[in-house]
Amino acid sequence: MQKTRLDTARIRAARRTIDPVFLDTPLYRCEALEPVLGCAVSLKLETANPVRSFKARGTEVVASRLAESGSRAVVCASAGNLGQALAWSGRGRGLDVTVVASRFATVAKLDRIRALGARLELVDGDHEVARERATVIARREGIRLVEDSLDIETCEGAGTIGLELADSAPSFDAVLVALGGGALATGVGHVLKALTPGVEMICVQPLGAPALTYSWLQRRVVNTDSADTIADGVAGRCPIPAVLDDLLQVADDAVLVREASIIAGMRTLLDHAGLVVEPSAALGVAAVLEDRDRFAGRHVATIVCGSNVDMGAYHRWVGAGHPPEGL
Structure with missing residues (x-):
């Protein structure tokens, strides 16, 4: 290979x-x-x-490395599952998690992100619009942007x-x-x-x-x-x-x-x-x-x-x- x-x-x-x-x-x-x-x-x-998804396998690795480096905040864009996973992994490691999602995303996923303690910001438009907004937040606040698949x-x-x-x-x-x-x-x-x-x-x-x-x-x-x-x-x-x-x-x-x-x-x-x-x-x-x-x-x-x-x-x-x- x-x-x-x-x-x-x-x-x-x-x-x-x-x-x-x-x-x-x-x-x-x-x-x-x-x-x-x-x-x-x-x-x-x-x-x-x-x-209830595979996404936490990745966010566990992300959150662990962030905690080891002394980071205290992280942001991602998500259709729902990545946001839940990052909220779960971040909560256990003392990270402040912000998730940006489309306001048209599955309500059950959005509700669970909130229940896991993450700050949820909704945008008009689809996932690509959410990715753009998450990038802006990361730059403005100087925090780690988690990009699914790129990271x-x-x-x-x-x-x-x-x-x-x-x-x-x-x-x-x-x-x-x-x-x-x-x-x-x-x-x-x-x-x-x-x-x-x-x-x-x-x-x-x-x-x-x-x-x-x-x-x-x-x-x-x-x-x-x-x-x-x-x-x-x-x-x-x-x-x-x-x-x-x-x-x-x-x-x-x-x-x-x-x-x-x-x-x-x-x-x-x-x-x-x-x-x-x-x-x-x-x-x-x-x-x-x-x-x-x-x-x-x-x-x-x-x-x-x-x-x-x-x-x-x-x-x-x-x-x-x-x-x-x-x-």
Whole structure:
């Protein structure tokens, strides 16, 4: 594998920094899904922790290093999950945490950020507008700006999931990873390519928010003017060049899935695995639903990356009439 910003030794070291409550999350073969998807499926549950997403693996590393350096304040932009994770990690280390988010973000995520003690600033516009505002705050107040996926700690913290998958990876043919800003995909992908290069690493992104997938396909940064998807956790428009460089070294494929498939994936995980997940966490299942022939007879693993979802919206989505088999 060519040189990337990530380092496997640092990822191993990150496990010693991360609170054990976020480590060694459940990984199991879910046989109930297999008749529906037509392949063997293992689920990696990154929802069984205090912030119900994988993001705290990265914020634990960030907050630990900030506390060691004597920093007392930090700011980030977030669609919701990073903000919750940074609030949780910062609270335990005496950091003042500010989170900037769109006022249109999922209410349940915003409420939880406040409950964890962070200061929440809302902006009109989407996540990219929130990123701009967080940058202004960091410069004005002279504090650390945590940028998901750009800050290597967020990628290498997520990479600890790859270490746990690699322990079982000889039984996997492919791993399906949600693609948003790229921290999860680059972190997990780096470890899998280093330790289990025979496993196919497939990134999955919504058709309504395709910027990083387009960038991967064209091998250059492609920005989009808008993002239109229920999968708010991966709805970025402006990929980070350094993240794309890392992704190009570790991803074997990047695919786009329709909104109907995401909803069908959420419903499938509820009906056959008993899991309530946010849309981003259903992207892997959505990819299988859209291309059963590709995965037929194979053993795939997918990372269930978050379960912070507005329950009113969730019931509207999964309670709708079932789509025809095969979408």
